Amino acid sequence: MGPALVLAALAIGAGTLWMWTKSTANWRAHSTDAYAAGVTIYYxxxxxxxxPDGVxxxxxxxADQIHANAGTFRQISGAPTAPRITIVPILPDVANQTTGAAVTMAILSPSITYSLADLPHRDGxxxxETMGEIIRxxxxxxxxxxVLARMGDAPWVHLDGTAVWGCAAAPPDRRLLAGMLGIIGVGILMTTALNLPSTFSTFAGHLRNRRRVGGPTHYDAMGPLELQDIIAAxxxxxxxxxxxxxGRAAVLSGVSHDLGTPATRLRLRAALVQDPELRRKFEADIDKMTGIIESVLTYTHVEMGAEEPRNLSLTSLIDAxxxxxxxVGRPVTFRSANDVIVPGGKSIFMSRQGYGVFSSDRDVVVSGxxxxxxxxITNLIDNALKYGRRATVSLETNAHTATITVEDEGSQSTAADIENLLAPFQRGENTATIDGHGLGLTIVSTxxxxxxGTLSFEDTATGIAALFTIQRD
Structure with a gap:
């Protein structure tokens, strides 16, 4: 589409140039012919x-001679109705004053009073030549x-030259049309040039949000050839x-399935161990092994983004x-958000700026x-309960994002320590006392x-706050 538009713009440009040049040449020739006719009329x-021909x-x-001598040109038969009259005196040549005589012209036009100040004039x-310029x-x-004229005291004559200077004799002036076509051609080129980066930016935005909005797994080729190559890649x-x-999910699912049978046998055999402490250790190792496999499967399924997004109430989800x-008696609370005050626009009828208030009881709807x-959210709350005494959940929103904050109380870690645990299988120093497999925060970040959105952490006066931010649309 882009190359076709460029070719069309070039064709319009070439046509515009030809039309402008042709019209200019025709009008120049028409002007020259009229000038030559004026010189011939004088002689x-x-x-x-x-x-000259056509004059x-x-x-x-x-009767008309009497009106012309009296200057009442409007009374002459054949004159236009209510004409505009231009009197043009032409002095005789300086070198020929003995035989030449002054020429007086009266031009009666239906709509124009001709200006004489802009007539070309040169020494000699x-x-x-002056009459040629007037006829031009x-x-x-x-x-x-x-047009009426007389030389000296000779009788007035009617100069009938509509074939030379009449409207029908003028060549068609297509320069205005050429200018409009030129503007159209420039508009096409500018539109193509401006749309080219926009096409790339649009595709980049679609690709950037592909997994977030459940976008297609295949994109149709569009735009210029360069963009089509990128889309193909x-x-x-x-x-x-x-x-x-x-393939990764299939392998892990197969491993999980294949390990299920030996894990069951190990549990049965562990039950036969007489030593209670040794039996407990066996069962703990088996639980850890199966937990790691299930965590990896969960991470893989999340990474694939198989679940389709839909509109849901984030407020209701957190509340549930x-x-x-x-x-079950766990110390978790949902803290209500503060009312949002939005400044309004200034009014010519009020000296102070208005504002709007969005109630904290509003339902926050997101696509997710x-x-x-x-x-x-469950992983963040579990982490807050593992590393602190309680968890407090809150929700803050604006026009584009929603941020779920989970604060713990009594955690001995810092936000920087938690940031380092976002990579898979990274665990803190207290792994001996805290259950887990090192994939919880990785899953949340994914x-x-x-x-x-993003997952980040902040230090608070009582512990650490996890900020889980997502896009609303």
């Missing part, structure tokens, strides 16, 4: 020679004028990535999760994966990225 009036010189009738310009002006400014990469993730913990979000 025809002076010497009685033949007028006739007709003496006025006696002859009277014939008549030809350039189309108005179908009624991205499609190839996505296919390889999808196959790798599917917190209620489940409270039902409910199971993944529930797993992320879920945040799937929703266009």
């Amino acid at each position: 025809a009036m002076q010497n009685g020679t033949a007028p 006739s010189l007709s003496p006025l009738p006696d 310009q002859t009277a014939a 002006k008549l030809a350039v400014f189309c108005s179908d004028s009624f 991205v499609n190839s990469y996505l296919e390889v990535e999808r196959d790798q993730l599917a 999760i917190v209620a489940n913990y409270q039902d 994966r409910s199971v993944s979000l529930e797993r992320a 879920i945040a990225k799937l929703h266009g």
Whole structure:
């Protein structure tokens, strides 16, 4: 599409240039012909020679001669109705004053009063050349004028030259059309040039949000050839990535399934161990082994983003999760958010700026994966309970994002220490007393990225706050 538009713009540009050049040449030729006709008319009036082609010189009738001598040109028969009158005196040549005579012209135009100040004038310009310039002006400014002239005291004559300076004799002026076509061509080129980076940016935005919004696994080629090559490469990469993730999940699922039977046998055999302490250790190792496998499977499924996003109430989801913990006596609370005050625009009717208030009781709706979000919030609450005495959950939103904050109380770690545990299988120094496999925060961080957000931590006066931020749309 882009190359076609460029070719179309170039074709329009070439057509515009040809049309402008052709019209300019035609008007220049028309002007030159009118000038030559004016020079010939002067000599025809002076010497009685033949007028130029397309021009006739007709003496006025006696009644009209009286009106012309009196200056009442509007009373002459054949004159336009309510014309604008331009009187043009042409002095005789300086070198020919003995035989030449002044020429007086009366131009009666239906719509134009001709300006004489802008007529070309040079030293030594002859009277014939001056009349040529006047006839040129008549030809350039189309108005179908009624032209009278006399030389000296000779009778007035009617100069009928509509074939030379009339509106019908003027060539078509396509320069305005050429200018409009030129603007259209420039507009096409500018639109193509401006849309080119926009096309790349649009595709980059779609690709950036692909996993967050459950986008397609294949993109149709669009835009310029360079972008089509990029899209083809991205499609190839996505296919390889999808196959790798599917293969990884299949392998882990197979390993989990295959280890299920020996793990069951180990449990049965561990039950036969007479030593209670040794039996407990066997069972703990078996539980740890199966827990690691299940954690890896959970991480892989989250990374694949198999769950389709949908609109859900984040407020209701958090409230239900917190209620489940409270039902079993765990110290988890949901802290209500503060009302949001939004400054309003200034008004010409008030000296102070207004504002709007959004109640904290409002329902926060997001587009997301409910199971993944529930797993992320649960993991953060579990971590807060493991490393502290209680967990407090809160929700803050704006027009674009929603931030779930989980604060613990009594944790001895710092935010920097927790940031280092985001990589897979990274655990803190107190692994001997805290259960886990090192994938909880990694899963939460992956879920945040799937929703266009981030996972970060902050130190508080009582412990650590985990900030789980996601995009709302």
